[in-house]
Amino acid sequence: MNQEIFRDDWELIVGLEVHVELATQTKLFCGCLNQFGSEPNTNVCPVCLGLPGSLPVVNETAVYFAMRLGRALHCSVNRSVFARKNYFYPDMPKDYQISQYDLPTNLDGYLELPTGESIGIERAHIEEDTGKTTHIGTSGRISGSDYSLVDYNRAGIPLIEIVSKPEIRTIEQAKAYVSELRGIILALEISDAKMEEGSIRVDANVSVREIGEDNLRTRCEIKNVNSLKSLGRAIEYEANRHISLYGNGESPKQETRHWDEDAGRTRSGRSKEDAEDYRYFTEPDLVPLNPSKEIITRIDEEMPELPSERRGKLANLNGVKSNDATLLVERNHDAFALDAIKSGGEPEQVVKHLVNNLSDGLGALTTEALAQLVQMENGSEITSTQAKKMLGELVQKGGIPSDLAAELGFEAVSIKDLENLVDQLIKEHTDEWERFCSGDTKVQGFFVGQAMKLTSGQADGKAINQILNERSTSK
């Protein structure tokens, strides 16, 4: 596929539908456990099995979680009504799904990406999950399978579906949108948000149009995307497919397509043209949700710090790059960084260590230790190579940097001693020195190496270079 066409003449249009499984104790409409990985069909009761005569009772925590997410996405939280979405499928015990339709809980918000761009949120509504079907036989799909097994443990688990406006224009934005949303969900502690386990599921509505066009063209809904990487690949593939079709004078048809990770392509699912009419109508077994102003105020007051605020706190500090701030918030290391800075660590250096040297985790390292280490480094008591070695020890065993430096015999060589050392090396290696002074930078490494050898690696490489340069210019 031709990347150049995609970039130059065509604009990518993506809207994302993200399903999030809420981490409530129990299911959305009954008291069964909401638990991943139990024996099939053990977390079930008459309600989530849709047995005749059973009735749903809404889980208040799930509604509360949904409203919290809505407020975090700057949505208005409204009086909402459950609706039935009618279609036949064996993993839906009632052959209808209880969802929300024209009156969802959350409407019209936005999500701010780390870049500062903002993506509109159309709605975030509550619905129940379906059971899980496994088709046994060669194809792995329902047609051609020998038989199918259904596990209803997942049936009735609370979901929120967050529908973005079609305002995403690049693959990077699409990925950033999902990871930012994930960050918000984790901050709210309403889901474990694991894409691999399916507690976040992303469907992408993809279309393209020529740059300058106003109307949206036919979109395809891409399902079965299991990671951020495959989200990017799937969008790219699908956009290029559309562009090729238009290039051949054809048009894509509106349909659901499945991403095939191994083949690296999307495949046609059911066509929206002969898709079912869901015959939505108000769920008569439930009453409307009517949140009071007080509840919404309380949600706003109890809103935890969201990733955007956390990034802002770090990025405002001297010398901290915004990319690094984003990364630390994603790793959940931002609070640690702020504490270390508070304890006296210089911001740029603290963040640099956390980003570059501590990506595998903080282990036994304390914020005070990191602060002291940064101070020692800045005061040239230790070299950056030594600092890096010490961090490894501190993560593994903990301890106080000054003690550790003494223990390891790390004492930075003073500038005066280094100057004497460099002067001596210049005297001993006049040929090399001449070459250095005439601009042969290759021999720079030779001098640094010699200095390191003589100091058993305790010299600061940067300082040696600085002295060499001073000597050559004043020559």
Add this chain to the structure above:
Amino acid sequence: MSGTVPENYQSASEIVNLVTTCEISAVEILERYLNQIEEHEGDVHAFNLVTINEARAAAKETDRLIVEGEKLGPLAGVPVAIKDNLCTKGIPTTASSKILEGWKPPYDATVVKKLKQAGATVVGKTNLDEFAMGSSTENSAFGPTRNPHDLSCVPGGSSGGSAAAVAAGFAPIAIGSDTGGSIRQPAALCGVVGVKPTYGGVSRYGLLAFASSLDQVGPFATSVKDAAIVHEVIGGYDPLDSTSIKQAPNSFVQAIDEGVNKLKVGVISELMGGIDGITHEVIEQTNKAVSALSDAGAQVEAVSLPAALYCLSAYYLIAPAEASSNLSRYDGVRYGLRVDGASLKEMNVNTRTEGFGDEVKRRIMLGTYALSAGYYDAYYGKALKVRRLLAKNFADLYKDYDVLLSPTSPCTAFKLGAKVNDPMTMYVNDVCTIPSNLVGHPAISIPFGAGKDGMPIGVQVLAPPMKESVMYQVARTLEQASQ
């Protein structure tokens, strides 16, 4: 005319008295009713299943508790017949449909649970129109029920089995469900009392749904007082039913004899000849009821309920629409009948083709159509508007009147087979009862005289939501006047 109606009915309150004072045992009471069943059930066919063993065990348990001096519930030792669309744990629950073949619920409906806790003895599951869709109990997969007053006539429906069971003396009380008149109309046709409580007043948990926003469970009895007692037992808030009312009223018996002096009663003109199809003799009897209430001191006036004209049409869109969704789950996948096919879809279709009767299919199709994209606004949406208009009509009337009065059924019991092939004629049977369901208000049918053929006629008292107390007061006055 050949019937099987006993000369006298024994009231539930009388039975409770006898049983709790050890004058007679619960087992003896039960055997009397089982004898009556044994003798006449073959003619009437009120039951899909008589649970003789379970009933005997339950009655024995009641007697044991009495001997041990335990405090017994308000229905101690009273046999009760349960409509076969209410779940009974471990006992087949069929909704009179082939599609539920072999299914035994793993739980009791809340109503059944409450009846058992009150000491009642469940004697069996009564016949109904399949999934409560019908007005004659002829739409049962297991054959029709007959009217105990005349075996050549229908008992009404859909709770025809429960109405017939009480009329035939098979049980002093029974439970039915009422979606568009399914308790009140058969009560009228069988000459017994039938109540549709306020929507949300009695739990629907365990009731096989027909039209969820209209369905309500209620009692049949041979007296107004018995109906009120049963209503008290089965009513009240149920956390398992989200539409259940938290402050549901549950004291009806206390004020039952307070009479109607100074009460204002409105007689709905549209149901007294304003709408075609209501027979002269029914209107005549209802007028006699009006006189009786006047004589007892009530202020009775003719009133207008204009939206009554559109209720039947609105109901036959809303009820089938909800039914089309409620009945989707009977797909052959998890329980009940399964008729195999080459694919999943074929299995679904084969199962539903064989499992459902004509009337159920008719309503599923009607409801599916009414909810379809492009038709929703014209049909379902419009029906909802009628519902809102009707609610406003009622609210306006209840500013000035305590209760409203009308006939229950447009005619007395008709012959088996007379209307079953003409759905529209059959649907008109519900014209007087449907308005209460559309707005969720309570209503009661009380026997009041008979037609020229000697078949019972019922009059209906309608009350505002949660105002069953005054409804029972008026009904009790009419009951006394008719005796």
